[in-house]
Amino acid sequence: MTKNQFQTFKELHYQKDVLYLFNCWDVMSAKIIEGKGVKALATSSYAIADAWGCADGEKLPFENLVWFSQQLIHNSNVPVSVDAEGLYADSLETLYYNAQSLFTTGISGINFEDKKNRSHTYELWNVNEQAERIQILKHVTTSLNTNIFVNARTDLFFKEDKHSIDLVKEALNRAEIYADAGADGIFIPGLTNIELIEEFSRNSPLPVNIMLNSSTNIESINWKNVGVSRVSYGPHSYFQAQNILENHLTFSI
Incomplete structure (x- = not known):
C-alpha cells in the first residue's frame, strides 16, 4: 500500500458524501x-469467520486473517479496510507483532475494537489501556514507514441494553482519549437511535462510523445531515447473500 492510497482512504471520511462500505467476506x-x-x-469479521466455519470473536485463526487480507489486496484496486477485532492480542508485545504482520499486507485501514474478545464475559478494555493499544498501532506504522487508518471501535452500545445521553457522553469520552492516542475515526456499532447518533456526531473529535441494522431504511435518512461520515453494512450483505442462495437455489437430482 502506498501512502497515497492511505491518504485517498482517509480523505473519503471528509468528503461531502457519506462513505458507504458494503462489507465483503471473500474475494468473490x-x-x-x-x-x-x-x-x-471493508470486511466483516463475523461474515469471514462464519463463511470459514468459525465463530466470531477472534476464533478464526489470525494467520487466516492475514492471508485473506493479502488476497484482497492482490485482487482489488481500491483501498481495503480490515475488521481486525482486537488484533488477537492481550499483551502489548503480541499486539505489536500482530499489527506488523497485518500492516505489511498492504491494507489501508482497520477496525480496532475495545472489547476483550478473549474474556469469558463481555468486558471492555479500560479506556486508558485501549489508548495505549492504539498508540502501539501507530508506533508500528512508523516503524514500517507506512500509514493505517485506525477506526477505533467502542462496543459500549453492544455492552449496554439501554442507550442514553449519559452513555453517549461515556462514548464521547472514549472518542476523545482514542483521538489523542492517534485514532483516525470512531466506530459506534449498536447505536441506532437517530437523535443519539446526532448528539454523538455533533460532539465527536473524529469522523463517525455507524453500522446499519436490518431494519434501517437507508433511503429515509440523510446521514451527512446527522453528522455521520461513514456507514457500514457489517454482516448484513453476507446475510442477504445467504438469503438469496437459500430462496433461489434450485436443482434436480
Whole structure:
C-alpha cells in the first residue's frame, strides 16, 4: 500500500458524501462489490469467520486473517479496510507483532475494537489501556514507514441494553482519549437511535462510523445531515447473500 492510497482512504471520511462500505467476506464478494463502483472495500469479521466455519470473536485463526487480507489486496484496486477485532492480542508485545504482520499486507485501514474478545464475559478494555493499544498501532506504522487508518471501535452500545445521553457522553469520552492516542475515526456499532447518533456526531473529535441494522431504511435518512461520515453494512450483505442462495437455489437430482 502506498501512502497515497492511505491518504485517498482517509480523505473519503471528509468528503461531502457519506462513505458507504458494503462489507465483503471473500474475494468473490469483494470483486462484486468493487464492480459496483465503490470507493473502498471493508470486511466483516463475523461474515469471514462464519463463511470459514468459525465463530466470531477472534476464533478464526489470525494467520487466516492475514492471508485473506493479502488476497484482497492482490485482487482489488481500491483501498481495503480490515475488521481486525482486537488484533488477537492481550499483551502489548503480541499486539505489536500482530499489527506488523497485518500492516505489511498492504491494507489501508482497520477496525480496532475495545472489547476483550478473549474474556469469558463481555468486558471492555479500560479506556486508558485501549489508548495505549492504539498508540502501539501507530508506533508500528512508523516503524514500517507506512500509514493505517485506525477506526477505533467502542462496543459500549453492544455492552449496554439501554442507550442514553449519559452513555453517549461515556462514548464521547472514549472518542476523545482514542483521538489523542492517534485514532483516525470512531466506530459506534449498536447505536441506532437517530437523535443519539446526532448528539454523538455533533460532539465527536473524529469522523463517525455507524453500522446499519436490518431494519434501517437507508433511503429515509440523510446521514451527512446527522453528522455521520461513514456507514457500514457489517454482516448484513453476507446475510442477504445467504438469503438469496437459500430462496433461489434450485436443482434436480
